[in-house]
Amino acid sequence: MRLRLIRSTWLAEGVVQLEFADPAGDELPGWEPGAHLTLHLPNGLAREYSLCGDPADRTRYAVAVQHDAASRGGSAYVHERLRVGEVVEVDGPKNNFALTEAPAYMLIAGGIGVTPVKAMAEALHARGADWRLFYCGRSRTSMAFADLLESLGDTIVHADDDCGGTPDLGKVLADLPGGALVYVCGPEPLLAAVEAELDDPARLRVERFRAPERPAAGEPADEPFDVVCGGGRRFTVQPGASVLDTLRRGGLDLPSSCEEGICGTCETRVLAGEPDHRDFLLTDAERAEGGSMMLCVSRSRTPELVLDL
Template sequence: MIAMGGPAAEKEFVSVVRDKTVVADGVVTLELGRPDGSPLPPWRPGAHVDLILDRGLVRQYSLCGDPADLSAYRVGVLREPAGRGGSAYVHDTLAVGDRVLTRGPRNHFALDDAPSYLFVAGGIGITPLLPMIVEADTRNSRWSLLYGGRTRRSMAFLDVLERYGDRVLVHPQDTSGLLDLRGFVAGCTNGTLVYGCGPEPMLAALEDACGVRAREILRVERFSPKEEVHTGGDGAFDVVLARSGLTVKVGPGQTVLERVEAAGVNVLSSCQEGTCGTCETDVLEGTPDHRDSLLTEDERAEGTTMMICVSRCLGERLVLDL
């Protein structure tokens, strides 16, 4: 195989589980460090890492610790009974002292500069927002957090958030009902950015609450692909791999990623559904048909990168930096 990758192709490294703690019903935190104690790769709020688990399972978890402390990464993991086995492995099998192959960090959810922020978290979606809140405080920005969950007992990190007083609105569904997203966003002043992370119904409601301003003010991170209507069709097209000197044809029902790998070019990938950004690849020529759940509308319009696990071509030919 020819080992290559796009802009998100990071090296893998071994980390060791230093601590594992139950922090809420169905939620554990892991503290990960290098076996030799050397510093981990730097990261900023909004970043996540891939953990390569048993039987090749790869799962993405948001970093929720202190970016200034490179001796350890901290992630929160929700047990998902309907999942594919990754969270069950973390909860039931992974133990302190175990080694885990780790990849990253990667950030498609960075905290942009703004005078004020509205943060909205649903369940385990609180994890990427924790370091953002610390960063906003450091910048002396105004901010508030609306944090919802099924029950108060299922909501992690409430003890950490207590220090912020009434800037944090804790809203368990079993006692308070659904989040009042429209009311929360209504007071959004000019220059305020809205950051949301949680289940898809919550994010869809948040987009609706932001209305015509969503493209300008809203930043979200998804756990699962956003449902979209694609008008580009699924016809065949050619992909030229500029660095490899190869051309592959992608037919209906095939992905760019699988055809590239079949040609012997190994590209890092993980989720296979356009949510993690691992397979992001530079586009040198051609127009991508973006089908991911990561890129903003402006980034899609630029057409300079694409997630080759799901996105296709709006023409007959793409040239990729692979």
């Protein structure tokens, strides 16, 4: 899609909300909480941002973007150069973080990770579900939607500056209802801390900003393997090279965004062979099934992979 930026609104310190609509006024595809858009910015970068508006409003999409001090060019461009009236190419909505049926929910958000969680909280509140929300950040002034979320019900907002330091996640996760699922979005230290506190990792659902660091040692050495695409085109992926880069050098025009195995943009169906999954997105069951792989980071356990390309 090509969508026009129709409104830009400051939500909190360093956080801006962008609203997009179809230039012709056409209805937009529907979405559910947890979904994100990929914005193809005019500077050539593609970035994913979670939808945080009202799924019932098919006239516009809303995302919130925090100006990251360590920006790799995405948030800096949005804050400093993107202007109302510009038309941007957009992919999606796509949902790798969807709410699944459960008797209860514990939502945890860190910083700008509140964007998908805000949509989840509103949906769960509207349907009368059993849910709780813990929202943490460094300062209240930088925490978008804090007042709104507190008004919905069982929400705790923890600002480090106001509360004397980082939160006690053990206390937050104590006495979870039976069968409750835990949804968490935020920086990697928060995700790791929540995972360490949970007694059952099967209850955890996460969405990451960036891929966690891989161990410096203990990884098996990469071996070359062949990738076969439609029409019998064959490419050899060398050690240290990704499938994505190898196919692009061979002339294939393939989409990607994060290139860290966390967004799903380059997910591709596998027709034959066994992928060596190195992403942070697929579930254990999906990896065992081997029906798809992320071309940006994953490799092959077999000498040959046949892809649906």
